[in-house]
Amino acid sequence: MTTHPFVGELVRLRGPRVDDRQHMVRLDAQVAASSTGNAAEAAPVPEITASEWERRLAEDDGRWRFVIEALDDDRFVGICNLKDHHPTNRRAAIGIRLLEEEWGRGFGTDAVRLLLRFAFDDLDLHKVALDVVADNDRAIAAYERCGFRVDARRRQARFRDGRAKDVLDMSILDREWRSAAEGDT
Amino acid sequence: MSFEGRLVRLRAVLDEDHDDIVAIEADPEGQALANDDPPLETEAGVRSWLATVLDKQTVHLFAVERLDDGGFLGTCGIGVDARSKVGEVGISLRRSSWGTGVGTDAMRVLVDVGFRHLNLNRIWLAVFSTNERAIASYRKVGFVEEGRWREDVWRDGRYIDHVVMAVLREEWPSTDATVVAPS
Numbered sequence: 486m487t488t489h490p491f492v493g494e495l496v497r498l499r500g501p502r503v504d505d506r507q508h509m510v511r512l513d514a515q516v517a518a519s520s521t522g523n524a525a526e527a528a529p530v531p532e533i534t535a536s537e538w539e540r541r542l543a544e545d546d547g548r549w550r551f552v553i554e555a556l557d558d559d560r561f562v563g564i565c566n567l568k569d570h571h572p573t574n575r576r577a578a579i580g581i582r583l584l585e586e587e588w589g590r591g592f593g594t595d596a597v598r599l600l601l602r603f604a605f606d607d608l609d610l611h612k613v614a615l616d617v618v619a620d621n622d623r624a625i626a627a628y629e630r631c632g633f634r635v636d637a638r639r640r641q642a643r644f645r646d647g648r649a650k651d652v653l654d655m656s657i658l659d660r661e662w663r664s665a666a667e668g669d670t
Numbered sequence: 671m672s673f674e675g676r677l678v679r680l681r682a683v684l685d686e687d688h689d690d691i692v693a694i695e696a697d698p699e700g701q702a703l704a705n706d707d708p709p710l711e712t713e714a715g716v717r718s719w720l721a722t723v724l725d726k727q728t729v730h731l732f733a734v735e736r737l738d739d740g741g742f743l744g745t746c747g748i749g750v751d752a753r754s755k756v757g758e759v760g761i762s763l764r765r766s767s768w769g770t771g772v773g774t775d776a777m778r779v780l781v782d783v784g785f786r787h788l789n790l791n792r793i794w795l796a797v798f799s800t801n802e803r804a805i806a807s808y809r810k811v812g813f814v815e816e817g818r819w820r821e822d823v824w825r826d827g828r829y830i831d832h833v834v835m836a837v838l839r840e841e842w843p844s845t846d847a848t849v850v851a852p853s
Contacts, residue, residue, distance in 0.1 A: 571707070574824050611829065612821055637817025637834040641792045643754055649791060654834070656820060 490602065491551075493595040496562065498551040498603075505552055506538040508561040508584075515585050549603070553583070553596045562587040565596050567604060567613075575611035577604060594627040601631060605662050612658050618643060619651035632657045632665045673732075675779040677772050680732035683724060683745065687733050690742050692716045694764045703801045704762065705823065705832065723747070730788070734763060734776045743767050746780050748788070755791040757784045774807045781811060785839050794836035798823065805833060812837045 491498040510532050517529040533541075548568040555562050563583035570577040579600050583593055604610045617624050619638065633655040641649035672681040683691075694700065695716045701709065710716045723729050731747035744763035751757070759780055763773055784790045797804050799818065809815075813835035821829035 574822065574829075576822065611824075614819070635817070636819050639792075639794065639816055639834065640836060641838055642756060642794075644791075654817065654819060658821060 490607070491599055492556070493599050495556055495590070495595040496553050496592050496599070497556060498565065498596065498599050499554060501542055501550055501552050501564070503535075503539060503542065505561060506533060506535060508552075509533055509538065509564075512564065512582055512584060516582070519585070551596075551600075553581075553592060555587075555592065562592050563596070565600055567600060567608075570608075575609070576614065577608070577610055578614045578616075579604075580615070588623065593624070594630050597627065597631045601657065601662055605659050610659065612656055613662075614654065614656040616652050616654050618645070619653050625653065625655075628655055632661055634661075673779050673783055674737060675775040677737055677770075677775040678734050678743065678779065679737050679740075680734060680746065680776065680779050680783070683720075683731055683733045687742060687745075688717065688720060690764075691720060691745060694744050694762060697765050699765055700762065702825070703798055703804070705796065705798055728752070730783075732780070734761075734772070736772065743772055743776075746776050748780060748784050748793070750788060750790065755789065757788060757790045757793045759784070759793055759795050768803065773804070774810050777808065777811045781837060781842065785842050791839050792836055794834065796832040796834050798825070799831035799833050800825075805835070808835050812841060814841075 489497070513530050513533065547570060548566050550566045551564065552561060553563045553565055554560065561584075563581065565579065565581040567577050567579055579597065581593055581596060581600075601613060604613045614636075615628065615633065616639075617628065619625075634657065635653050636656050637654040639652045639654065642652040643650045672679050674680075692713050695704075695710050696713065701711070704710070706719075710719055720731075723731050728751075729747055729749045731745055734743040734746055735741060736743060742764075744761070744767070746759065746761035746763075748757040748759045759777065761773060761777055761780070763776070767773070781793050784793045794816075795808065795813070796819065797808065799805075805815075814837065816834045816836055819832040819834065822832040823830055
């Protein structure tokens with residue numbers, strides 16, 4: 486059986502398309518209502534226009550941006566990216582956002598695993614990092630399943646829902662990912 | 671507007687400071703400990719960084735000078751994320767002043783500016799794990815270690831950690847730093 490590098494057990498990662506705009510509108514609307522989000526500010530944003538979306542598809546801001554599709558019916562379930570790539574430090578960060586109706590299905594864990602394979606096997610990175618609001622238990626559990634560990638707890642780094650929340654900085658090193666991957670085979 | 675501590679004064683950066691700043695940033699010992707990203711390696715890079723930073727609304731950069739004789743020591747600054755009421759601080763002083771207490775005093779004044787005048791809730795920094803002198807200084811000011819970004823930076827043939835330290839408004843006692851109007 487051949488394995489495709491961007492196909493996992495539940496999801497595949499693909500490049501964003503023009504017709505993903507409608508899904509981005511839904512995703513943006515959900516972020517405003519969400520208290521788990523990582524953005525410093527969660528507020529409704531103007532609906533992204535077709536021309537803005539096309540411009541964003543064409544621009545190269547140094548990020549690798551992916552759409553996450555469910556394998557069973559190819560539907561859009563979210564987006565993820567690899568960003569803040571520092572070649573000398575061989576480090577990058579990941580971000581991921583799923584539609585709320587797709588939470589709890591294992592899609593996030595599977596997508597993050599695919600991102601890590603790309604980061605370590607294709608980009609030959611030393612470390613992949615992320616940050617997450619400390620009360621986002623579901624996301625933290627998924628990251629830990631993928632091998633991430635907590636490096637630091639930045640206290641009161643975000644204000645949301647009437648209080649200052651801590652943010653966790655997590656990371657996984659290449660040797661940790663490799664020994665976990667070997668353990669799977 | 672300037673802000674005074676016990677040993678130093680923080681004031682606005684002037685055009686006549688720029689050459690001194692370039693010289694301080696060019697010091698290789700300082701560069702080894704500086705975690706600027708990207709590193710400020712050339713004179714052009716330093717001048718370009720200065721121009722950008724002085725223009726930015728969200729960064730407050732100060733010149734640090736000795737209280738007794740006005741001697742120029744270097745710069746320190748605070749970058750503000752207004753939505754989260756968070757400030758990230760940094761300091762870069764001439765090597766001859768290291769170990770004399772001026773860095774600790776300047777950082778104390780800077781943090782006080784952040785809480786008292788910028789109405790921030792959290793002030794933080796990330797410092798190389800190899801920079802023990804700075805870490806000790808920040809501890810004296812009241813910064814608490816929140817963790818380490820492991821193997822975060824490649825320097826001189828190996829990966830080193832970034833130590834993350836922060837102080838919260840609720841932890842900050844009032845200090846004797848005062849606002850001094852320009853004379």
